[in-house]
Amino acid sequence: MKEISKLQEEWNRLGSSYATEINEMVEYGEKNGWDNWKGKEPEDRREHLTDEVIELLREANKNDSTEEFRNNFPPAHAPLIKLFQSKGQSIEQLQFIEDDKIIFLTGTAYDKRQAYLLNGKEVVELDASIDAIGKSKRNNVFAIASNHKIVTTQGWQGSIIQTFELSQTKGLAITDLIPFNDGRKILLTTSEGIYILSASEEKMIHPVPDLEDDEWTPYIDMENATLSNTNEYIVVGDQCDDHRILNQDGEQIGEVGPQSSYPHFCLFSADDKQLITNSCHFYNGITIGVSTQNINGLKIEAYEESEDYQIIDDGMRVYVGLTTKDLYILGDAYGYIKAFNQQGECIWRHFLGSTISGLTISDDEKTLWVGSYTGMIHKLQLGKGHRDDHTIGNGNHYEEFRLIVWKDEPIMIW
Numbered sequence: 001m002k003e004i005s006k007l008q009e010e011w012n013r014l015g016s017s018y019a020t021e022i023n024e025m026v027e028y029g030e031k032n033g034w035d036n037w038k039g040k041e042p043e044d045r046r047e048h049l050t051d052e053v054i055e056l057l058r059e060a061n062k063n064d065s066t067e068e069f070r071n072n073f074p075p076a077h078a079p080l081i082k083l084f085q086s087k088g089q090s091i092e093q094l095q096f097i098e099d100d101k102i103i104f105l106t107g108t109a110y111d112k113r114q115a116y117l118l119n120g121k122e123v124v125e126l127d128a129s130i131d132a133i134g135k136s137k138r139n140n141v142f143a144i145a146s147n148h149k150i151v152t153t154q155g156w157q158g159s160i161i162q163t164f165e166l167s168q169t170k171g172l173a174i175t176d177l178i179p180f181n182d183g184r185k186i187l188l189t190t191s192e193g194i195y196i197l198s199a200s201e202e203k204m205i206h207p208v209p210d211l212e213d214d215e216w217t218p219y220i221d222m223e224n225a226t227l228s229n230t231n232e233y234i235v236v237g238d239q240c241d242d243h244r245i246l247n248q249d250g251e252q253i254g255e256v257g258p259q260s261s262y263p264h265f266c267l268f269s270a271d272d273k274q275l276i277t278n279s280c281h282f283y284n285g286i287t288i289g290v291s292t293q294n295i296n297g298l299k300i301e302a303y304e305e306s307e308d309y310q311i312i313d314d315g316m317r318v319y320v321g322l323t324t325k326d327l328y329i330l331g332d333a334y335g336y337i338k339a340f341n342q343q344g345e346c347i348w349r350h351f352l353g354s355t356i357s358g359l360t361i362s363d364d365e366k367t368l369w370v371g372s373y374t375g376m377i378h379k380l381q382l383g384k385g386h387r388d389d390h391t392i393g394n395g396n397h398y399e400e401f402r403l404i405v406w407k408d409e410p411i412m413i414w
Contacts, residue, residue: 004056008072011049015076015390018044022351022392044078054083057414066401066413074390075402075414077335077353077374084354084374087406091371093176094360095135095142097156102360102369103133104377106405109173109191118369118377118403123411134177134186137229143179143186150197152183168202169195175223180231187234189225193218194236196250205250206236222280228268233295235275237263242302243277245295254295256309257302260286265318268292270325274310274342280317283333287312289342312344319356324365331356337370339395348395352378368397377403 021042029037053073060069089111094104100120107113115126115133132145141161143152148170152161161183169188176189186197194206206225210216220238227234234250237243239262245254258279265278265287275295278287288309290300300309316332323329327339327347335353340346358371370378384398391399404412 007049007052007056011046011053011073012390014044014046015074018042018046018078019390019392023394026349027394044076046076046079047082050079050083054080057412061410061412070401070414074388075399076390077351080374083406087409088354088373088375089405089407090355090357090373091375091377091405092358093133094358094369094371094377095133096360096362096369098363100367101156103156104358104369104371105130105133106375109175116405121401121403121413123403132174132177134179136179136181136183137227137231139181139183141179141181141183143177143183145174145177150177150186150188152179152186154183162199164197164199166197166202168204169193169197176225178225178227180227187225187227189223191220191223193220194223194225196234203250205234205246206244207238207241222262222264224263224265226266226268228272228275228292229270230272232272233268233275233292235266235268235277237266237277239263245275245298254298256288256290256298256300257304258286259288259303259309259311260284265321265330267321267323267328269328269342270323276312276321276328278316278318278330280333283317284315285317285332286314287316287318287330287340289344310342310344312340312342313338313346320359322359322361324361329359329361329368331359331370331372335372336393337368348393348397350380350391350393350395350397352376375404375406377405379403 060066089106090108092105096102102118105113105115115130117124129146134143140155141152142156143150148166150164172190172192178187188195188197193204196203196205222239225236234246235243243256243263243266244252246252256277260279261281264280267276274289276287276289278285289312290309318330321330329339331337333355336351338349354372354374356372361368368380368382379400381398383396387398402414
């Protein structure tokens with residue numbers, strides 16, 4: 001192993017110059033157009049240092065000296081890509097509980113998932129039978145799927161509101177679930193249909209069955225759905241269908257066609273005055289916003305310019321998103337999180353790397369937790385100022401730490 005001081009000097013020198021070059025390139029491209037950028041793509045040339053740095057990280061976690069290690073070796077993405085390919089996993093369904101506490105899952109819908117509670121830097125492994133965790137848009141209702149049932153509670157581990165014994169949807173791999181604000185219904189998203197669950201039925205609301213096709217099945221790809229914050233509206237979509245706007249009973253009242261190839265994501269603004277929908281093509285995409293003022297009967301044609309929608313972003317393939325009081329915070333396929341207002345202005349961008357797979361924010365909107373396919377959760381203090389000169393982005397955010405939940409490794413802090 002290199003002398004630690006020399007390893008640290010090289011890691012920091014190369015990391016700082018790489019971040020500076022990337023930030024300058026992105027700023028130029030955004031201001032002047034990417035077609036006018038004639039420079040070379042910056043390269044992070046630290047991969048040869050990765051094994052030694054990670055070994056020091058493991059030692060720091062054993063010795064409880066992670067804070068000192070973080071100051072000496074600011075974390076990076078590109079040098080670790082070889083490790084992500086073998087050790088990384090999706091971090092999903094992040095939900096804020098209170099104070100400094102969140103819950104999250106490792107694994108996609110088709111993996112054997114594991115749920116954890118993160119309280120500050122302390123990690124608690126939860127019941128292995130948990131398949132999915134959701135939280136209502138309002139009223140702090142949680143939903144936990146396990147052992148072929150879903151239980152809604154008032155607050156995390158609070159009093160039980162309702163238990164849903166699954167029959168029609170029993171055994172389906174759950175992509176997402178959102179309890180209604182009263183905990184009496186569930187919006188359940190799977191690749192074998194999107195459902196509203198209630199005490200009396202499990203009603204499939206998407207896709208629409210083709211009654212003339214004897215071989216029709218409900219299998220869908222890129223399945224996505226959301227509730228408005230008041231729960232008055234439901235939006236559903238998938239790779240082969242426009243985003244369909246439904247009332248709370250699951251009846252269609254409008255539709256939004258994709259402006260890129262495939263419907264991929266949807267979300268309401270915090271005040272429910274705007275609905276955004278994202279459609280994607282490979283790793284790129286287009287996000288548009290429509291007013292909900294005339295949502296009944298709304299029809300946005302696919303691939304057509306219209307005054308009935310606002311372009312929010314014309315680059316991101318959005319995987320996850322949330323709303324603050326004034327902004328959308330969206331995570332994309334390239335590893336960026338970006339904040340937009342309802343007029344489509346990008347307020348800030350921050351790069352973490354790999355596909356972003358989970359987001360949650362504290363009630364005071366000061367702390368953001370971000371999960372990705374790297375097997376990491378990034379804890380960011382928004383607007384606190386950059387911690388080091390390795391940060392890529394203009395969001396002025398302070399990364400408190402990265403929680404590393406890798407396959408076949410003890411959980412670590414960086």
